Amino acid sequence: MLDSNAVNSAISQSYKHGFVTAIPSDTIPTGLNEGVIRLISAKKREPEFMLSWRLAAYRHWQGMTEPRWSSVRYPTIDYQNISYYSSPLTNNPDSIDLKDVDPKLLATYEKLGIPLSERLSLAGVAVDAVFDSVSVATTHKKKLAKLGIVFCSMSEAVREHSALVQRFLGSVVPPGDNFFAALNASVFSDGSFCYIPPGVRCPMELSTYFRINAAGTGQFERTLIIADKNSYVSYLEGCTAPQRDRHQLHAAVVELIAMEGAEIKYSTVQNWYPGDAEGNGGIYNFVTKRGECRGDRSRISWTQVETGSAITWKYPSVILRGEGSVGRFHSVALTNNHQQADTGTKMIHIGHNTRSTILSKGISAGFGHNAYRGLVKVLAAARGARNHSQCDSLLLGNTCSAHTYPYIEVKNKSSKVEHEATTSRISEEQLFYCQQRGLSREQAVSLIVNGFCQEVLRELPMEFSVEARKLLEVNLEGSVG
């Protein structure tokens, strides 16, 4: 058993992205009402359809109550005490040239390891950089446009590709889907939009890097990805925020649509500020992510590495409508200190011979609280549907907790649903064995944790799996004495 005193005397966690960029911003006063929504829509110069969509969502939201069914605990959020829009003043929304981007913003992303200049950027990765409520730059756009791929900020898509937006926005996560999704639909600011035309294999990784900078604001981004017939795209999202002692709300919505024969791989490396060792500050990450395999033989996979946030509440899901479509969910969620995570997935089998796999790895340390919550639902029509779920929990020390809540609803007899779960603890014997071979206790923990999640990390594109390993290491600091 680990010495729990040593475990509890958590050395302060070194969050490496906790700096603030000093940049003048246009931050609207706190509070939420129709006027605020009209203001956001006006600032973004949106077409009329968008404003009425937002207002309808807002009216719906007003009649809803915050969900309390999950296992996470937090004080009541005062929605009137949040600013719903903040943009760096120097941002020019119409500019497509990096020359026009404020050098301070470029420097911020460089410091985060995301150089935006196309010359310096990671080869093979196109980035949309979202800073507070706005997208400040999108790289490699021209190159992608030659293939007919649209990759731009959501704000731009609403103006420039409104037919696509009108057709698909909210078609997977309806505006009234849940409390946070309705809030997002009312006030969403920016995010990424991506459309891959039929038969095109996107030649580079597309990615969005979300940065919250301003204090007292919430970030409500919205991402929409459409892979048309027989196309392929791999998409990544990364996120960080400054170190602050007040909680900040992040309520995003992501919708994925895969048409016949198309494939979308969506990966997240989530490193929002987790709060300090005592549980002060940190991001509340309340996110709705859902994909629909709309066409036959389409595939959607979610891979997530969740190391940050004070609270993570998200269930990236797949609606398996097309015949023979495939949904996959791979997750690593780490909670240390006072972090809480309630995460999992929903796999909704509608079409014949649809298949889904779920692989969840939860790691708890310190006073961390980690819950897997997943639903596998097989509708009566889903002849020959199959699911396999594997949920593993790893505990460090004895003040943390792990729970697994698998829900299974099967309405078709020819389907096959399997669920396995394990819980293990890193033992003093294991750590000592590694120490006897020359590793420090921290190295030993990181070796064992990496081993525990390697099947998931393997799903990430190369550069990001290296990044994810490092994050796990950093976020485990102080978890053993």
Add this chain to the structure above:
Amino acid sequence: MNILEIQNLQVSVMNKPILRGLELRLGAGEIHAIMGPNGSGKSTLANILVGRGDYQITAGTIRYQGEDLIVRSPEERAMAGVFLAFQNPVEIPGVSNARLLKEAFNAHRRYGHLPEMDAMTFRTHLQERAKHLGLSDDWLLRPINVGFSGGEKKRNELLQMLVLEPNLAILDEIDSGLDIDALTDVANGINALRNNLRSMLLITHYPRLLEQVHPDKVHVLIGGKIVMTGGMDLAGRLEEQGYGWLSEVAA
């Protein structure tokens, strides 16, 4: 100079004395065997040497290469060349043999101010040693000790020793649970590493391994003390007569 010098070592577990004034000197390049009945404190001695917690050292000194060993952390001792082949090696799911060994090997290199070995060179280094013990490449990718048979675990401990090339190796019952061919492989492994600087302590219950290794000395540990020291003939006598005749000496 003695590589290891233990004087008047007294150790308790939960206030129960286990080692009671143990004395031992091991010269550079020497191999000593330690024999003794179950529960006499052999593994306790091994664990103390590698800095395992849960033991209280109530008196005595341990010098390794002339310096105090007790003050050093377990990993420092390991990197300074003290190696223990565990009597009961633990399973570590998810971590391959190759992975642990690469991390460990490079930790040793850094400690010795040497550059880390790149993945390819290390792989060759590892495969050569695995071949010595008749272990396949697949073996190297298996998670540490998970589902290994008793004998396989022992071979794996020896593989780690061959890779890390310690100055002082303590092999705690490396020979138990081995079939006859495996025993010969292990003896060959030990002999291959033998040189005039590297020293070893072999903890064992049987003379068979010793016959193939020819230790310089055989010690008998009873009741927390070395009660007699001799050569191979002593090991043979213990095999024939057990420990009863020694109990007077021990008392």
